Amino acid sequence: MPDDKLRPAPTLGIDIPPGYNEIPLGDLDTLLESARVMLADAVPAAMRDDVPNVLGALHFMPASLAANNALYCGFGTHLTADAERVAVSWLTVSSFEYGEERNPRLVLGDLVTAKADRKAQGYLTIVETPAVPVLYFEWSEKHPVPDIASYPVPGPRRRYSRSK
Structure with a gap:
């Protein structure tokens, strides 16, 4: 069986379900530089030393997705089936x-x-579209908690660094 091969993004039309907010996957350095200025101005003084770690964590996911041929990534908040809790979900489309x-x-x-x-x-199903069938595979991953001192969370931590 051949290995997966990255290729240029195809022309593709998809309907994103309501409730998702797109995460830009291009020019992350410019995006995060503007976020750095905004975050540094917006957070309390006690949290300013953590801004680089927060930005490193923010850079990690979209950079990983872009490196793996993601065409779209978005996050949404939704009520659980019992309507008692809010769940955060990610939707990623890759080709x-x-x-x-x-x-x-x-x-x-x-x-x-x-x-x-x-x-x-994970959860795997084949979705029949009008043109071709599509593989849908959903799974959960756990990642180390970023080292953000002003947001204490128990468990292993990891410093996220930006590489160029």
């Missing part, structure tokens, strides 16, 4: 070239098999 062009259902079968071989755990 990969996966071998030679062939029947999309065979390609999706190979992708499902590859996930099973890697013991990937």
Whole structure:
């Protein structure tokens, strides 16, 4: 089976469900520099030393998504089914070239098999669209808590650094 290959973003139309806010994936350095100024001015003096760590954590996710061919990323807040809690969710759309062009259902079968071989755990389903079937795979990941002294949280911490 061929390896996943990154490719230029295709022309693609998607309808994003209501309630999601787009996270820009391009020119993160400019975006975060403007955020640095805004955050430094907005936070209490006791939190200003943490601004670089917050920006490092903010840079980590969209930079990782962009490096993995994400076409769209957004976050939303939604009420849980019992309407008693607010849940935060992320929606990411990526596109990969996966071998030679062939029947999309065979390609999706190979992708499902590859996930099973890697013991990937999550919710997987095939969504039938008017044009082609689409693989939907949802999973949760836990990441170390960023080292932000003014926001104490128990558990392992990690400093996020920006690399160029």
